Amino acid sequence: MSHGHDQQQEQHAIGIAFFLNLFFSILEITGGLLTNSIAIISDALHDFGDSLALGLSFILQKYSNRAGNAKYSYGYRRYSILAAVINSIILLTGSGFIMRAAIPRLLDPVKPHAEGMFLLAIVGIAFNGAAVLQLRRGKTLNIRVVSLHLIEDILGWVATLIVSLILLFTDWYILDPILSIAITVYIIYHVMTNLIQSLRVFLQTVPDNIDTAALEAKFQRIPKVRSVHHTHVWTLDGVNHVLTTHVVVDQGTSLSEVIAIKSQLKHIAYEMHCEHVTLEIEYGDEDCSMNHENCEHD
Ligand SMILES: [Zn+2]
Ligand SMILES: [Zn+2]
Ligand SMILES: [Zn+2]
Numbered sequence: 001m002s003h004g005h006d007q008q009q010e011q012h013a014i015g016i017a018f019f020l021n022l023f024f025s026i027l028e029i030t031g032g033l034l035t036n037s038i039a040i041i042s043d044a045l046h047d048f049g050d051s052l053a054l055g056l057s058f059i060l061q062k063y064s065n066r067a068g069n070a071k072y073s074y075g076y077r078r079y080s081i082l083a084a085v086i087n088s089i090i091l092l093t094g095s096g097f098i099m100r101a102a103i104p105r106l107l108d109p110v111k112p113h114a115e116g117m118f119l120l121a122i123v124g125i126a127f128n129g130a131a132v133l134q135l136r137r138g139k140t141l142n143i144r145v146v147s148l149h150l151i152e153d154i155l156g157w158v159a160t161l162i163v164s165l166i167l168l169f170t171d172w173y174i175l176d177p178i179l180s181i182a183i184t185v186y187i188i189y190h191v192m193t194n195l196i197q198s199l200r201v202f203l204q205t206v207p208d209n210i211d212t213a214a215l216e217a218k219f220q221r222i223p224k225v226r227s228v229h230h231t232h233v234w235t236l237d238g239v240n241h242v243l244t245t246h247v248v249v250d251q252g253t254s255l256s257e258v259i260a261i262k263s264q265l266k267h268i269a270y271e272m273h274c275e276h277v278t279l280e281i282e283y284g285d286e287d288c289s290m291n292h293e294n295c296e297h298d
Helices: 002-035 038-064 079-107 114-135 141-169 175-202 212-220 255-271
Strands: 225-235 241-249 274-283
Touching (some): 002 114, 038 079, 038 175, 079 175, 114 141, 212 225, 212 241, 212 255
Antiparallel strands (some): 225 241
């Protein structure tokens, strides 16, 4: 199946990105210590965190493709979201360490080796660029988090390149910790955004690309459907959703008409990436009180 093949390619892509990043972060740590640049050291620590995160994605993504079983009836899709949450925590921790190292240097700037910074920045752009190209085809929330992140890394390296050029001709050493802090603040902002998005998946919110009211309106346009209520949509991993809804039809609706309604409704749902669809068909004024007053319906 082509779907399984995509997943496998995605796995492969994450694996390659992981090894590229691990190799590169070791190179950077060495380079950062040699050039005495906190901006480079920040990037090194940060990229090391990325390697851990990628390794985790690699392992958990493998799990997330497994079929469901008696205990995990929806399968393991949410493992990729779990990986995204753990990645975020690792990156936030790394960012904390960077801030702690960079802030004192604002008051007491240290001279970095500008030529070395320049060379490391060139290598940084090349390596992160290669990793982004590897991940380009991924579609899950997790892989989008990872590739977005690598693009930010490239921007960080471009900034490092510019600062190293300035430091070649001036003694504005304070630019090094300033850049380090700027990169870190930018990273924290994006990590928080992604973390909130991942937590929303766990909190069963309606996926961003789905408007429940519009979906109900679409269902109501199916011939013989009188009304629709109790529609709930949530997502397993940001891509594959789950839908439940109640469809009211007239008392005398025939079996074949109900089957036609079901198939049209499922067709609409599948187009919205709802892979698990559960329908309740109600005839006329049938009572469907569910003993839960908390959900948002009229
Ligand atoms: Zn990074
Ligand atoms: Zn409900
Ligand atoms: Zn109902």
